[in-house]
Amino acid sequence: MYQDRVQRLFDAIDTMSAGRFAESLAPNVHFQFGNASEVRGRDAVEATVAGFFSSIDGLRHHLRGYWEQASTAIVKLEVEYTRKDGRKLTLPCTNIFEFDGDLISDYRIYMDIGPVFA
Numbered sequence: 685m686y687q688d689r690v691q692r693l694f695d696a697i698d699t700m701s702a703g704r705f706a707e708s709l710a711p712n713v714h715f716q717f718g719n720a721s722e723v724r725g726r727d728a729v730e731a732t733v734a735g736f737f738s739s740i741d742g743l744r745h746h747l748r749g750y751w752e753q754a755s756t757a758i759v760k761l762e763v764e765y766t767r768k769d770g771r772k773l774t775l776p777c778t779n780i781f782e783f784d785g786d787l788i789s790d791y792r793i794y795m796d797i798g799p800v801f802a
Contacts, residue, residue: 694745702734710787742766
């Protein structure tokens with residue numbers, strides 16, 4: 685039910701368009717990336733993601749598994765990052781999405797992003 689919406693979200697992220705990314709989010713969204721502090725609200729999440737995009741040269745999501753239960757989607761991924769020094773690396777990741785209608789109301793990213801900046 686939500687897989688097409690999740691794929692469109694990853695397509696937007698892979699273009700590094702924070703504005704396109706934010707279109708998938710509910711106005712009162714809760715967002716947390718790894719062990720970073722939770723960010724609340726679409727505008728705050730968009731600004732946070734834009735800042736992250738400015739710290740890398742590119743990224744690409746590769747879906748490896750997808751599950752749904754009611755309004756929750758769980759995605760297993762490998763994310764390929766291009767660092768500012770041109771080096772590429774791929775990291776494992778799991779995302780959990782809670783939907784409110786067509787929009788994401790809660791977005792949790794479970795990964796260690798540290799190697800991208802090491």
